[in-house]
Amino acid sequence: xxxxxxxxxxxxxxxxxxxxxxxxxxxxxxxxxxxxxxxxxxxxxxxxxxxxxxxxxxxxxxxxxxxxxxxxxxxxxxxxxxxxxxxxxxxxxxxxxxxxxxxxxxxxxxxxxxxxxxxxxxxxxxxxxxxxxxx
Amino acid sequence: xxxxxxxxxxxxxxxxxxxxxxxxxxxxxxxxxxxxxxxxxxxxxxxxxxxxxxxxxxxxxxxxxxxxxxxxxxxxxxxxxxxxxxxxxxxxxxxxxxxxxxxxxxxxxxxxxxxxxxxxxxxxxxxxxxxxxxx
Numbered sequence: 163x164x165x166x167x168x169x170x171x172x173x174x175x176x177x178x179x180x181x182x183x184x185x186x187x188x189x190x191x192x193x194x195x196x197x198x199x200x201x202x203x204x205x206x207x208x209x210x211x212x213x214x215x216x217x218x219x220x221x222x223x224x225x226x227x228x229x230x231x232x233x234x235x236x237x238x239x240x241x242x243x244x245x246x247x248x249x250x251x252x253x254x255x256x257x258x259x260x261x262x263x264x265x266x267x268x269x270x271x272x273x274x275x276x277x278x279x280x281x282x283x284x285x286x287x288x289x290x291x292x293x294x295x296x297x
Numbered sequence: 298x299x300x301x302x303x304x305x306x307x308x309x310x311x312x313x314x315x316x317x318x319x320x321x322x323x324x325x326x327x328x329x330x331x332x333x334x335x336x337x338x339x340x341x342x343x344x345x346x347x348x349x350x351x352x353x354x355x356x357x358x359x360x361x362x363x364x365x366x367x368x369x370x371x372x373x374x375x376x377x378x379x380x381x382x383x384x385x386x387x388x389x390x391x392x393x394x395x396x397x398x399x400x401x402x403x404x405x406x407x408x409x410x411x412x413x414x415x416x417x418x419x420x421x422x423x424x425x426x427x428x429x430x431x432x
Contacts (some may be wrong), residue, residue, distance in 0.1 A: 275381070
């Protein structure tokens with residue numbers, strides 16, 4: 163995605179309905195395979211910076227700060243498109259994920275499901291979390 | 298998806314981390330095409346009924362009641378799989394969507410994006426909302 167100009171960013175930001183905490187839900191999807199990678203949150207500054215830089219930036223509710231995806235782990239998300247839903251309280255980020263999206267080292271955070279009645283990991287660990295986070 | 302037994306449902310429900318309002322975020326994705334259709338919310342009863350019946354059921358925050366998707370509009374979602382994310386506060390529903398997911402008559406709720414600097418509808422209206430909701 164080409165960086166989006168400030169007036170265009172404002173048009174999108176004006177249409178978004180941030181909640182009482184100033185947040186909207188953000189789904190990240192791999193643009194070509196369709197894999198749903200993660201669900202995170204964005205505040206106004208995160209949307210603004212994502213559009214301006216072409217890199218996915220979220221808001222970390224635990225750290226109460228902007229979360230530049232991949233800043234520590236190197237697992238960045240290049241933004242391909244950002245779509246808004248019908249009531250403006252959620253966005254879908256089409257991204258190109260470098261490596262893995264999940265802090266457990268799995269490609270997608272949505273990697274657990276019931277199989278034969280048991281809650282099971284259904285996706286392989288592709289990267290060592292200790293290596294990702296330098297522990 | 299075969300209906301999930303009560304003990305298996307309990308295993309999943311015990312792993313989910315419902316928020317202070319008793320809700321988790323739920324993404325619906327068309328199972329074969331990968332289209333992200335909508336973001337909604339589920340409470341414990343919605344997860345339970347979805348797994349027991351194989352039909353997607355959400356919790357409507359505006360109506361403060363269970364929302365059996367398609368009950369009014371006929372645009373039901375057959376549940377193919379339900380996946381949990383790494384911290385248990387969001388789920389991904391792989392569904393087979395009958396007709397359209399969005400109340401505007403578009404296939405996906407995520408149908409608005411910036412194009413040439415303007416916020417634009419990027420998907421066609423496939424069904425008349427008045428017909429869907431009998432108005």
